[in-house]
Amino acid sequence: MAKDRKIDLVILGLLFHEDLTGYDIKKRIDGAISFFWKGSFGNIYPALSDMEKSGLVKKRRSETEGRREKILYHITDKGTDTLKDWLNAKQATNDLKYETLLKLYFGGAQDKDTALRNIGYFEEQVRADLAVLRTYKETLEKVLDRKDHVYYYLTVTFGIDTYEAYLKWCRGAKKTLNIMC
Amino acid sequence: MAKDRKIDLVILGLLFHEDLTGYDIKKRIDGAISFFWKGSFGNIYPALSDMEKSGLVKKRRSETEGRREKILYHITDKGTDTLKDWLNAKQATNDLKYETLLKLYFGGAQDKDTALRNIGYFEEQVRADLAVLRTYKETLEKVLDRKDHVYYYLTVTFGIDTYEAYLKWCRGAKKTLNIMC
DNA sequence: CGACAATATATCGTTTTGATGTATCTGTTT
């Protein structure tokens, strides 16, 4: 136990490419990654200091004379091994928490219009997210010659494909509700 | 704060239809709901006793002479109001945690075959879940005359539609990886 | 130069997760 902390792998994955501060890590997670994983200061900073103690990362003070010192983190060989072991492992948990579907499931406690409204809110959100994902896709398409970018690209197309499926479902669900309820 | 506990709403939603024990609630959540929300004894039992204190649910001892007493929970008027207020509120958090996509995103730290293998594992899992969802759908289609079942049905079709999109994406992603990496 | 946003680190209370512990009840087999 105490080895199940998923945020560790997110951090190691990011540090594999470049040295980062805790704040940088949060920003990276808030970008394209946030569509399939989230992080907060409340778990990033504790994870960094734990991983430093167990030798997965090392601190590197930035040498910016005059200005305040930042704590840059750097991945160690041990950290790289941990990252690769995780990538090689079969185990992968895909956990979903759709409050929208929860509300729909219990929709019988209210009227049809409430359910329709909630589907509408969801649709709104999906459309907005989809627009962001599409700009990510366009940007990435221009730089697919770099291997890493292919991996990023695939996670973006995953988002686009599923979000498009959501929108299609929304149309059908509204129709079904209007006919059946 | 201390009002953001989502498990409360899941429990209230279930109790709206019938009185249940904590154990029953866990079983219900492990069924069709588990595709979009999860629960554990570790949050169900504390939630039940907190909600009893704040008057959202009431204990009802089962009168089964001889046998062990079960603690059945019953929703109160206050609990029903809380449930309806939540259904009427716009706010709905849809949180995804795809370890599969996380591994894919950081795939550059390993070779193409590892990424392909991980997509394969995901595909396997999705196929299995899809089969379960399809039997749910068939069962529900026979009883769509009851209003509640329409709501259950829609959450199931959501699952089927998105899982089918996943499978389509898997095929495309494997092709892209083989061409580009 | 004063106001305000962004950077940067850190902590705190609440909630969730996942595993485990304990005991009882039920159905089946011999």
Next chain:
DNA sequence: AAACAGATACATCAAAACGATATATTGTCG
């Protein structure tokens, strides 16, 4: 009727995640 497996039922705990907040510095723009 005894033995046993497996389901039922309630409960707790450590670890992890979440979300908000505190604090201070640096950058920028009118």
